[in-house]
Amino acid sequence: MQQFKIKAFLLALVLTASFGCDKDILDTRPGNTYSEADIYSNVDLTQSLVDYTYNVTENWGLNVDVWWTRRIGIENASDEAWFHFVPQNYRITRGQIQPNNMGFWTQKWRQYYRYIGTANDFLSKIDQSPVAQSDPERVATLKGEMKYLRANAYARLINLFGGVPLFDTPFELTDDFNVPRASYQECVDFIVRELDEAVTLLPEGPRNGVEFGRVSRGACLAMKSRVLLYAASELHDPSTVPNGPLYDYNKPDKWQDAADAAKALIDLDQYSLVPVETAEDYQQMFLSPNSELIFARPFSPDFPNTPNDFNTLPDKAQSPVGAGGWGLSNPTHNFVQDFKMANGLRIDDAGSGYDDDDLYANRELRFYANILYQGASFKGAELEYWSPGGTESREAPGPNHYAATGYNQRKFLDESIVIDQEQSANRPYPLARLPEIYLNYAEALYHLGREDEARTYVNLVAGRVGLPAITTTGEALLEDIRYERQMELFLEGHRFFDTRRWMMADKMNEDIMGVQWEKRNAAGELDPDGTLTRLGPLLIEDRMFAPTFYYLPIPFAEVEKAGLEQNFGY
Template structure:
């Protein structure tokens, strides 16, 4: 067993064991009641149990099946101009189609799954932070580090919420019975201080690296990079020097470097490579089937199945369900880019192979997380057990964020070009020599190509003020669609404490 599979087996065995204790279904919008109180009573008695509870927070990152299939990164592709919704027909996944053409309603879209997932993770993080100091036998070093991890994860969930919904309830503790459905929404300006504080605390205590059998746990570099991403999304010019500083701390740590081959990033061997700052780990070894899949999903990455070609009968790739066909715009934009072949599958170029065209078929499909025939899971339903990790933060992204932060803060343009040209040089593109606003546009263009179909494009368009120009023909209206609707089911459950976002 190689180190990656060994690592995955450790996390999978823990999370599978926890399923019986933590439960996988909940109807409460804040998800405040642990199933049968077992988690609170039985899982904070010693350090080993505390670690299992910590893993349960990480486990929420994997969830992709809450109130429909709601895979975060894949759906962000759909909302952008990278891919369309796809599927067998327009009725296959209506919430995906609604996100694609911005016909979202309070009852239609991926919002309830995103909401439920994030608040479940926040609840588990809050509970952990309240309980861990009460475990007398836990080593101080264990308490300090794992509190940093819980704060990183809470910050990640809140950052997703604030980007997706804008005004959300701020809950930094577990709620008592009298508090159920009484927490009102607050604006992003009230959420960001907690996100920033949590990440600063995490940076101060997390290790710079982890051992091979702990791959999947967050590091100082991951917290620094996520905080840089938070400042970048806030789009406040006064924060750009902090973006640059945080990213340069990651760069100067010596812990990361670009892989020499862009293609190697998307292989099994490319998981947790020198370029990986943070990944969401999945496994092909959980043997999930539809009877055991549950609301959170199993330990496999079903998004991989979603994006494969329908009824494909050729070599290399396994069959899939035809979602996220690559847009004709991205295909045309990348036609002469050396990363094209590792970003886009041109079905017409696959000799002797056939597939069934689905809804919004373009003949082009996502390559980066495509289902590879040799990686089919040995047990369970193959569709539910893909082991492809999500590359949540890559070192290339850190270099590009550093370059952008330097240019926008009036820092060294020479250093910014150096970071940009490292990314370009990896794929044998010539260096750029631009300055000022032209350099900034070159950085934005490089993000478009380097990170294509990785789920960053929609938020990049929002923060750079380009969403209306690029997505307007899809139906995007900034005043409405910069945020998802608050799920109507949650407004109803709160008896009106929650209010709907404008435009819905």
């Protein structure tokens, strides 16, 4: 597979600091720098500007400004995983986050507005540029991509902060920079309009081959589906707290709109589920492009190393320490115990067959595809999480990156490569997949009272991994739909937002637990030749969640600079 490449040179662009206030135009060309006139006169340079803006879509890491945050994913601020390195910087999981004490979250506001500023500048100039006259078809496509990318940035902002300052043109030096926050509903309406316009500019069908990773009509419809589903959810209902214009979405047909958006993508009939028979089949599905992948960030040796640090993501960062990795995101024991049994029952359901002395036996297929645990095989070797001396124990040589929870992730890891010597050739980071759209549709249908249809679509996802047909009704059906999102979209950046939009404070307030394995002899002493025993669940992190934390605070510097209204509770 070939991917499009962000150009290796750095463009001299009209970028924005904070949310678009500063202009920094370099009109010279020292070394590999290009002027604005160059960019809009050469369509390849124009495309490079768009390619730069693709960084707003992110990948396995949450940040680019601090080296270790390139390796930390948002799953570690949910119940999916616990970050093994500098965990206190999450703050949000421990009730410590404040406007002037946000850790790396401070950068999210500036990063997204930086890309919005780039998109605004591009869209304000492109129609009158020389390239628009010389290559109108290609420029139309680039406009569609940039509209999607701007919508993507706003969608990420409102998911974290609620309503935000909304603007679609560049600031001039004489402009008033004190732009107030728009309402959440105004932001959603703007995002949907942008995506609808982008669809009309983009080519039909998936973009594969050399165009893999570029925005498609399907990507736009997938983002629209997600945005409208989130907006329709409980968090944005005026009856819940926090409420008010910065948080509420009050359209009477909100669930119908969410259903229609998902169905529009399904009706394109351009994507299909990949059939799987084994856990290995499912695992392999995430290592290369396939028929259900709607939109993804390319990942390969051809893709630049800056700012994504792909030499160590995800294999070096997430593989077990015994295989040469750092094992940074440790799946939690809480999450592991949420996996159903192969017969479709929860472990505490009567007749499930769960055996606490053999707790990893007979779990559903995705457990074995996604989780590494004591006794699992990885790169042909059995994983040993036990002390003393197991390959994954705290005594293992090298950096102190043993799995504190007793688990590592398997999802996304390419077991065929040698860590630190090779990179996976074709692995993409999924930004939208067909199963999400089926589950979006099922959830919206449920809230519309169309349970038969909702079961049809959730069963497409559950049945693909061999689970028995879901036949539940009412609240039990909603729980089944939520379960499928939890397990099918594991580590894909959804769980953090799903638990918030469902207002699952109890889940986010749940302490993070792990297990510890030991071998002891008849005298009770630690002995590598002794009997394997399990300790736990053991407390890994004491978490605290309050209604304030449904949204991040607006960084203090931004409130002071632009006179913005602060979020509820801060």
